[in-house]
Amino acid sequence: QLQLQESGSGLVKPSQTLSLTCAVSGGSISSGGYSWSWIRQPPGKGLEWIGYIYHSGSTYYNPSLKSRVTISVDRSKNQFSLKLSSVTAADTAVYYCARGSYGDYGAYYFDYWGQGTLVTVSS
Amino acid sequence: EIVLTQSPGTLSLSPGERATLSCRASQSVSSSYLAWYQQKPGQAPRLLIYGASSRATGIPDRFSGSGSGTDFTLTISRLEPEDFAVYYCQQYVSFGQGTRLEIK
Numbered sequence: 428q429l430q431l432q433e434s435g436s437g438l439v440k441p442s443q444t445l446s447l448t449c450a451v452s453g454g455s456i457s458s459g460g461y462s463w464s465w466i467r468q469p470p471g472k473g474l475e476w477i478g479y480i481y482h483s484g485s486t487y488y489n490p491s492l493k494s495r496v497t498i499s500v501d502r503s504k505n506q507f508s509l510k511l512s513s514v515t516a517a518d519t520a521v522y523y524c525a526r527g528s529y530g531d532y533g534a535y536y537f538d539y540w541g542q543g544t545l546v547t548v549s550s
Numbered sequence: 551e552i553v554l555t556q557s558p559g560t561l562s563l564s565p566g567e568r569a570t571l572s573c574r575a576s577q578s579v580s581s582s583y584l585a586w587y588q589q590k591p592g593q594a595p596r597l598l599i600y601g602a603s604s605r606a607t608g609i610p611d612r613f614s615g616s617g618s619g620t621d622f623t624l625t626i627s628r629l630e631p632e633d634f635a636v637y638y639c640q641q642y643v644s645f646g647q648g649t650r651l652e653i654k
Contacts, residue, residue, distance in 0.1 A: 461624075474595065476643040489643070490551075523594055534601040535642055536585040540594035 429454040430540035431524050437549050439518075445511040449524030449541055456505050457482045462527035464537065465498060465509045467520040475520075479527055480507055514548045521545050552576055554646035555639065556640055562654040569626040571649045578619045580626075585640045586615055586624045588633075589648075595638060602652035 433446035464479040478488035497510040514520040555574040572593035581602035599605040599615035612627040639646040
């Protein structure tokens with residue numbers, strides 16, 4: 428059973444960089460056919476996709492966050508990471524990592540999720 | 551960018567009743583890309599339906615999805631107490647704003 432686990436700082440000061448890591452177990456991040464995403468959810472609000480990375484290292488970011496986001500993969504540790512720079516209070520959210528799967532006829536969906544980690548931006 | 555609009559915002563029903571949740575896309579989308587998730591308080595979203603109508607592994611058959619073009623529906627045929635939660639539709643990397651299903 429694939430499992431994803433987020434870790435990182437739960438409190439970040441405004442203007443600093445948020446850093447999170449997602450450790451993948453029960454499967455290899457190097458397996459083809461999947462993307463590895465970060466998705467966030469501000470308190471009491473909906474889901475916002477941040478970006479994803481393939482095992483090859485290719486990335487695709489939400490245009491609204493692109494200038495501040497970097498997602499990287501460490502295949503040796505079977506994990507991928509998120510960096511979000513110049514954070515403000517608006518970046519306070521629960522951050523999830525998730526696996527994106529591709530099905531028949533171009534289906535795309537997030538089938539495995541981490542439990543999420545709350546990141547608060549505050550001085 | 552495709553915008554997904556879910557309705558109603560909140561749906562109040564009783565256990566045993568049928569729930570019908572709607573997801574409308576701002577432009578026609580391939581049904582293959584439409585998925586539905588359930589989220590309970592303090593938990594990560596759980597995949598229910600992908601490809602508009604295929605149930606994910608372990609999802610009870612009281613959950614069903616349908617639709618095409620711009621209009622998609624999640625139906626829960628007979629509500630169980632554990633079904634009261636927030637439901638999101640998703641198309642590629644866009645999510646709807648969610649429908650809260652609450653106990654009447």
